[in-house]
Amino acid sequence: MLFNSLAFLLFFPCVVLIYYIIPQKAKNTWLLICSYVFYMGWNVKYAVLLLGCTIVSYFGAILMGKAKARKGLVLVICLLMVFGVLFLFKYLNFFIENIESLINLINPETLLPRSHWLLPVGISFYVFQTAGYLIDIYRGDTDVEKNFIKYALFVSFFPQLVAGPIERSKNILGQLKENHKFDFDIVKDGFFLMLWGYFLKIVVADRAAIFVDSVYAQNETTGGAAIVIATMFFALQIYCDFYGYSTIATGAAKVLGINLMENFDAPYLSVTVKDFWKRWHISLTSWFRDYIYFPLGGSRCSKARNYFNLLFVFLISGIWHGANWSFVIWGVLNGLYQVVGDMTKGVRGKMCRAFRVNTETDCIKVARMIVTFILVDFSWLFFRASGTNEAFYLVNQIFTNFKLENIWGKNIYNFGLNEANIRLLLFSVLIILIADMFKRRRICIRQWIYRQNALFQIVFVALVVVWIVSRGIWGRNYDIAGFIYFQF
């Protein structure tokens, strides 16, 4: 079930109510049952895969704890099994297509069989989560969890099961051992987080999606200007969609007394692409950093090797996001940005000194933010396109067929959003910008709200709830939109 579905809005309060009524000993079991019920809402068969990965990693970790001499072999086997499942469901057809293309160079009209297995929701997330646990056990960074219920709950915890954050065992398993009594302030904080997440998802992301989908669906006639605007809206859409989901997940977990990691930290206010990737999908980038980048040598090696490590990690990141060459290009592009950025750092510094440009001033920081956004947004074009052909076609359209008149004046309202909706979207961007600016300064707006008197908080919550419901994109006039990252 989706977070923005009626089913979840009925499911979650029931889960919470019973959670705080039952004894502490039964809480984890209850959450585990609820997590599997939540996951089986998509497809009952998916739960078999989830359980399979859980069992493999659980016993794998125990085996590594006991047979220390062979823990390397055990690790490799377990990783092959869990990543093998991911490969079979997500990458097999992509692999076959590319093999087929190669064979067709020699023997045209060759057709290889394809698998018809549906991609289980969230498989990339829980596979990485279990793999991270196994690697931590191998390294001795964490203790083996012998309680199967706790471990299974760590893997399947429903708020973060299908789209992250990709949690570390140390963070979650430790909290599952604690006593979780009802704390009004914590539950209230979780509720506020969920409200913010719902605003981002159903008011902003799904509204931006209407414009983006409209332009991309008719990209042959819309012209480059519309594609540029749509890609900027896509940057907004994917941020609010994913950040919104993560915030709802964090909020829901907090209501249950579990603290999940922060997954976004005002990424579009980054001054460099490197900085952007420290603030975007933090759980995934930190996973790649800790389990791939650092083992390869990280930055503690030659420049050439460092650049290779960076490009390799982002290549893998691109592949993780999707079984399509456009995702690979997206990933490599982001890696290239950082490589080129690092290569030219010295030259840029010299130029700034030569022209006496103070890079610490706000206007230079804003300029750098804009440049970073443009670079990142250009790469989003490859992410959003259905394939490399479409992506390159869109790039071509931008540079050869701009058609500014298609978005000028009232023509901007021809892409699914009328004037009222465009204004609402822009107003929402302003709210998000202000919120992110406060976040960068480590000022928590929620804490400021909690310090106000009760009447203010009551009115604030009531207005926000009604505003989200009334301005949200839901109902059959708009089809309920899934979360973008579910496809990964």
Added chain:
Amino acid sequence: MAYFWESIALKKIQLKREKTKKSLCRVVCVLLTVVLIMGAFWFENRLTERTDGKFRLGGFVEYEGDYDVLFFGTSLMANALIPMELWDKYGITSFNLSGPGNNVAASYWVFRNAMDYHKPKVVVFDVKRVEQEVRWVGTTLAHDTFDVFPLTFTKCCGIVDLFRDMPSEYGSREAVAFEFAFPYALYHNRWESVDYNMISHVFSPDVHSNGNGAMEMWNMGIYQKGERISQNEHSDIATVGHTYLQKVADYCNENNIKLIFVGMPQNSDIEEQLAANEVQLIAERNGVPFLNLQYEEMVSFETDFCDGLHLNRNGACKFTNYIGDYLTKEIGLGGKQDKFWDDQYMRYESSLLETMVAQPELKLSLLGFYNAYWDGIIMTDDLENLTPEEKALIRQLSNVTVTEDKNLEAGTIYMEIIDQRTGECVESVEFAK
């Protein structure tokens, strides 16, 4: 020492009291928040709700008296039966709960919901669409009829039944059901077009039409009567529509309500005619009269239709008179006197006059004269200014006369409406050349 332990005990009690007070405050705050949210949703719901259905049908739920007759069916019945004319000419109280887009199953559930509020002496049921095999209906039009009923067990049963076999390409069944239970789910995006009228509607009482559900059509065309198969030919196929007709018959039988099936006068295809003729067998089986008006010469295809299917106001008056005659002669209804209904008729008549005068063409304005207490005097410089439709209509209306006055400017068509009761001219209108 004792003092020490006593002070600790007192402190514990104090802390416990403070904790209880804090908990109580929080509970009150949460309850207040919930109340405020519900209040704000009530406001939003009132702001964005569509008032068309409530305007047309809202008077039914709020009326505290009894109805002699209730009418159910499709847009054909909604256009054809004028309750105010039925009252004025026959002294029969009625309400027209028909709705555009309703199939038999939908009409059945409108009927069942209506029975929660009023049980009439007679139910007249339009059998249009009886040949259909589906229960579900187009939601936009169905909301017009269903939104007026509050959320009750009957309404929930109706929603579940109507949409249980709706194909998924038309939307999620759960979402559709939710929208009928809570129309706000469908209309919440109307915030985009909020205007002064919508805001003022929030705290104003609902306004209901004076027509008691009638949807009079002010359009006219000349049509040909279509081919009719023999009334004895029928389909021998039991449809979902037939099933729901039987349900209507069963309910009326259990509750001592006289039921009448009506096949509306219209042009329909062979399949529709066969299925409608099949209704004769159901009617005979249940002892229900079936007025299959496709075989009656009670309306004119030259003057009484707006599209070959739906009756215009002229045709609706004829249909209403036919039904009124049947109800008085065959059922023994009629002859009531009631000031409330007389006042409502006067308001209806006033609206009717306004509508007639607002029409852009003479032929449309003439549609208001049938059954009316007005005489129409038309003056024109040349009789050839009148269209064939207008001439055909005037031939039927004994209370409308045309005079040719060569002194008038070329192309002039001028009409005076004289109240028969007072002899005064109540309106005059000149139609554009």
